[in-house]
Amino acid sequence: MYLKKFFSKDKMRMEEKEIIEPSSAPMPEETLEARIRYALDSISGISYQADVPASAIDSSAHPAAKPIAFMVYKNEHPVLAIAIVKNNTYRSMPVKGTQMLVENRGMDYIRFFRELENRPDYIRSRIISKL
Numbered sequence: 866m867y868l869k870k871f872f873s874k875d876k877m878r879m880e881e882k883e884i885i886e887p888s889s890a891p892m893p894e895e896t897l898e899a900r901i902r903y904a905l906d907s908i909s910g911i912s913y914q915a916d917v918p919a920s921a922i923d924s925s926a927h928p929a930a931k932p933i934a935f936m937v938y939k940n941e942h943p944v945l946a947i948a949i950v951k952n953n954t955y956r957s958m959p960v961k962g963t964q965m966l967v968e969n970r971g972m973d974y975i976r977f978f979r980e981l982e983n984r985p986d987y988i989r990s991r992i993i994s995k996l
Contacts, residue, residue, distance in 0.1 A: 904989040948976040
């Protein structure tokens with residue numbers, strides 16, 4: 866990873882941008898879902914379920930509501946919903962609708978962006994902070 870300087874015409878000034886070299890980018894076979902599973906497996910006292918439909922939280926959920934990537938349970942009660950989203954969809958109604966359902970049930974909600982690096986230690990610390 867290195868910083869690249871460039872001139873921003875919009876801001877009329879020099880700026881820096883982080884560039885990730887291909888060798889330090891996550892391996893293609895190491896998916897975000899696999900990194901989240903790895904982090905969840907390393908935390909004791911919890912269980913989880915993958916690909917939970919929004920209707921499992923609330924039967925009146927809209928059919929277009931985005932499924933929850935991982936639902937985390939503590940003492941057999943759902944406590945955290947983990948969503949995996951893209952930069953251009955995290956504000957969409959299917960995603961926001963699911964988030965509202967989760968928060969209305971008193972659970973925590975976190976999302977990870979597919980386009981970002983999301984290192985396993987970062988994923989684990991975010992999950993632990995919500996438990």
